[in-house]
Amino acid sequence: MEEINDVIVVKLNRTVAAFLRQSNTIAKAMINFRDADAFRSKCIELQNVALEALERAIAAREAQTAQTDRIRALEAEVAHLKSWNAERENYELKKCGEGSIAYMLKPEKRGSEPPHWLCPNCFATGQKSFLISTGKNEGRAWSYKCFACGAMPSCWPTPQWDRTA
Ligand SMILES: [Zn+2]
Numbered sequence: 001m002e003e004i005n006d007v008i009v010v011k012l013n014r015t016v017a018a019f020l021r022q023s024n025t026i027a028k029a030m031i032n033f034r035d036a037d038a039f040r041s042k043c044i045e046l047q048n049v050a051l052e053a054l055e056r057a058i059a060a061r062e063a064q065t066a067q068t069d070r071i072r073a074l075e076a077e078v079a080h081l082k083s084w085n086a087e088r089e090n091y092e093l094k095k096c097g098e099g100s101i102a103y104m105l106k107p108e109k110r111g112s113e114p115p116h117w118l119c120p121n122c123f124a125t126g127q128k129s130f131l132i133s134t135g136k137n138e139g140r141a142w143s144y145k146c147f148a149c150g151a152m153p154s155c156w157p158t159p160q161w162d163r164t165a
Contacts, residue, residue, distance in 0.1 A: 019053035119146035
């Protein structure tokens with residue numbers, strides 16, 4: 001972020017330097033004018049130069065703000081990915097019924113966590129989403145739902161550490 005700010009500061013310094021050079025040239029010309037119309041014309045020219053410099057400074061500031069916002073968003077995304085990459089290592093893919101799969105905590109990572117299943121679709125996209133029982137059964141399996149992606153796998157019996165490890 002410092003590099004981008006440095007680039008913007010250089011642009012602003014160039015804008016200010018150009019403004020000072022132009023305004024100095026115009027002011028020198030104004031000193032020699034005795035004609036009121038010529039003087040007024042140079043005043044307008046000076047105002048235009050000042051206005052242009054101000055507009056460039058505002059544009060540079062807006063660009064800086066946009067880039068800073070983008071960098072913050074990317075930093076947050078990187079932090080999320082780092083966190084998720086660390087957490088995903090705690091899980092492994094397991095069978096959770098006939099034809100259904102889900103992620104479960106590895107035995108050494110369970111600690112005091114209650115048994116739970118994570119949606120494999122959401123897991124693949126970097127999102128931790130629990131499979132929640134709908135309370136309905138389908139044949140001998142129970143219907144579960146991922147409220148993030150809408151997947152509804154049939155699982156059996158319920159998430160249990162001892163039976164699924
Ligand atoms: Zn899902």
